[in-house]
Amino acid sequence: MIRFSKLMIVTIVFAMVISLVACAPVTTPNNAPPADTKVSTGGTGQEQKPAEKVKIKFLSLSADENRNNIRENYIKVNVEKEFPNVEVEYDLGGGGQDYANKLKAYNASGDMPDVWFSEQNLSTVVIAAGNALDLYPYVKETGFDQKFKMKELVQPDKDGKLYCVQPGADQYFTPRLWYHKDIFEQYNLEPPKTFDELVSLCETLKSKGLVPMSIVGKDGWTPNLHMVQTMIMAEDPQVAIDLVSNKTDFTNPVVKNALGRIQKLVQVGAFADGVTNIDYGPAMEMYTSGKAAMLAMFTWELGNLEKASPDTDFVPWPSASESVDPNDVIQYWGAPLSGYLASANTKNPEVAAKFAMFCAIQDALYYNIEQKAPTMLDTGVKIEEVSPLLQKNLDQFDAAKIKVPSMWAATFNAKMSAEFATENSKLLTGQYSPDDYIKAINPVWAENFD
Amino acid sequence: MNNKLKILVNTVMILIGISFLFPLYWMLNISFKSKSEVYDNPFGLPKQWVFNNYRDALEKFSFLRYLSNSIIYSVGTIVLTVFLGSMLAYCISRMNWKFKGLALSYISMGLIIPVQVVIIPLLIMTRNFGLRGSRMSLILPYSAFALSSCVLMLYAFFRSLPKELEEAACIDGCNVYQSYFRIVLPVIKPAISTQCVLIFMNTYNEFFLAFILGAEDKIRPLTVGLLNFFVSIGVSHWGQIGAAMIITSLPTILVYAIGNEQIENALTARVALK
Amino acid sequence: MGKAHIGMLTDKVINMNKFYSSKLAVFLFAFPALLLFTVFVIYPIFPEILISFQKNDGFRNMGYVGFKNYADVLQDKTFWRSNLNTVIIVFLSTFVGLPISLLFALVMDRQSEAMRRFFKFSSVLPAVLSVTVISQMWIAIYEPMWGLLNSILRALNLNNLALAWLSDSRTVVPSIAVAFLWQYLGLNALLFYTGIKAIPKTYYEAAMIDGAGFFRASLKITIPLLQDVTKYLLVLSILGCMSQFAHVRIMTGGGPGDISRTVVYQLYYVAFSTSDFGRGCAIAIIFVIECLLLTFVINKFVAQERIEF
Incomplete structure (x- = not known):
């Protein structure tokens, strides 16, 4: 027993020293982003240097054939045309619990991807933790909301914010x-x-x-x-x-x-x-x-x-x-918070928001073209045959x-x-x-x- | 009577021995089957051999990149763990210091801490150390978790080494570092190669940490790269899963086939040395 | 014994003591490994202890709640069920798996060289392959409709025994335990075997003269002399089974319902699936304490004088 108590004392001392080293900066990143954000949004907003690419980290489900097709055949293929200055890093999140756990681990460490896909029950937790970006201004600005047959999908919440954009395919399932x-x-x-x-x-x-x-x-x-x-x-x-x-x-x-x-x-x-x-x-x-x-x-x-x-x-x-x-x-099936969200701490809110909307459109295109399924988001594609x-x-x-x-x-x-x-x-x-x-x-x- | 019993025991044992090869048979077998045949005829030989599974499986992910990452992780972990672990084990078994017993109990605590428990602090740390997105973010935790069993095994080895080894070196005027690196390490080579093989197997097959910490595609190891095959939703093509399993298992089987003799020699040497 | 000899010996001892006592050497040899281990394995436990006293959903801390998480865990039937499952797995692997491994090693010792080589290679193969592969294979074996096990049982006309192994609450935990113990059966057997090989042949020769057969020779000579290896395997097997997670995760996902969850799986479920990090961390801490106690008990009862030969 003496051994154990000694062990604990040594451990605690060690841990304290290390927590000083390791834990001290934990708070700083949380405070830092605002300053960071200003700088980088200024940069991308004016787009002075087209040579320098903006990096976006995008997390999506990779355990579902529809999701994989949307990512590989639509988002990846069309992103270069729409966002020539953006470099997207694709993080594959698996599916089900794996996916939720990955997102939770990211969130707990303050390391959220810029844009991600999540279902309602996961989205609500992220939003409650204050980690989702309000997309409403961007939706209004770009006229994205005009594309919807079901306007409720792009209306802000009770608190006046809109956290999620979606293709509106789920509502038909x-x-x-x-x-x-x-x-x-x-x-x-x-x-x-x-x-x-x-x-x-x-x-x-x-x-x-x-x-x-x-x-x-x-x-x-x-x-x-x-x-x-x-x-x-x-x-x-x-x-x-x-x-x-x-x-x-x-x-x-x-x-x-x-x-x-x-x-x-x-x-x-x-x-x-x-x-x-x-x-x-x-x-x-x-x-x-x-x-x-x-x-x-x-x-x-x-x-x-x-x-x-x-x-x-x-x-x-x-x-x-x-x-x-x-x-x-x-x-x-459809739920209001099941779709693409952007991180509140992203360095480039505008790019992230636009990328989220872009993903929603690609999602809708996939359903319209490959599944011949209707979506609430009107892509202009006529579903035939x-x-x-x-x-x-x-x-x-x-x-x-x-x-x-x-x-x-x-x-x-x-x-x-x-x-x-x-x-x-x-x-x-x-x-x-x-x-x-x-x-x-x-x-x-x-x-x-x- | 005794003879009959002996035959029975032998037969059962041979059956068990053959069962150990069954996974290899099973993987190879389903990897040559079509999607529907796996369900209709799961264990018999393929009625119709399908060779496309391998091509299709390889097409779905960048095998070479993931493989090279996996190998970097395994080798990095082996080097770091064996280097640091053997020094600590030597220090505990040979040197005179007050806390060596304590250090041994301390390091063996690693055997009972599940990695699931510490994942979030780990993630925060790798970010704070600026390791996020670098391969070190996986090699360091892997090594730390591999240390316990490495130190314990090498400790037992060192203890069984005769002290005359270093005495000779000491008389020849070597200092402790020289005698360790020039005399002692070469002697325990079999034990070290055993550790190398064991650590390789564990690191190469590790999934949980790699999944959470290896977020970026360029640092992802094979196990995570293959995730798409092993998850349920929408994936039911067992032929391709079998092919993917064979492809990923090959390196471990190779390493094992090469290291097999070494392991046995080391284990025997260890018991014999006592 | 001459005086000169004694003088040399003491000289040596003094020298060696100096050799082994250099503070700097101790520091350089021990510190890097201890530092790495502390930072990445031990230190993360401390935030976990902190969280175990919080209401925490994995996204934010919602205040300290004292020992509530611990009380909740200890009153949770599922937690105790998961402990029972862990005990079943530990028990089966240790008290059924290890004896089979030992028997296997004993039989292996009597085989021809060619057979031995074959066994030596094959026996470790399952342990070398990834848990995913092995678990998927066992899923296929246990599959109720076309699985290997039930096909064999039906062929033997034992239709009553052809159960849905992984979906039946009576069979699911033992079924997982079998898959788990089988994966490491060969590796353990090989470890036993190397122990057997190290026993000097003279012991057996003496026994042969006495006319002892395979079983008596094994029982009287081999097994007692294998104590050291046995202890090593016992500790490794018990601790390995305690933190059993991967097989359960892949084979049943803890199901049906919560019936096949192990402690670590329950921890994972509570922390991640129900987003109750506070309670999950409380389980983690309780689990670490359980393991410490168990190690203590093992050391108390199994630690004996080692046999020299």
């Missing part, structure tokens, strides 16, 4: 129940309209040796992103709306029924064995290879699904109550009377997302009761809007 027409014809089956039909359909498909429905079970992904909310909407869309606007909580009986329906699906064998460990890629593969008859997925995969299995069709999610018509209610399936999707989307924003994308904070994912993953084991689920999640939900 909605979860669908996809199915193989061929398989359904082969067994003489009809796509389900009600939840009970879905259950018996799953039982039939299971008995034929097929996986009835492919979902992404790892970290509870599909229930996280939409299935819990979809099951709530199937019974009473108003409860889903109330949850998003914090007017009710998870103790609501409709929520419990919704969780019970997912548990029911697990128990009848609707999902593959070991579903809690199935990732996005394998889940898609399971459907496109025909091992699974149905797939729970958002419309952002529509193009890929059509290409990989031409017999694909979809139905809106079946309802669980007679008063709900599946065609009337729809959940949309829309496939019948895509047209059907858009028509149904436009015709829906009630559109509910995604609970996960638009309201959850980091803790709620993490705990929700944990609970959903447990729910998918089929041995976890909705009551335990609600008991665990409700206290977290209570703090979500703090």
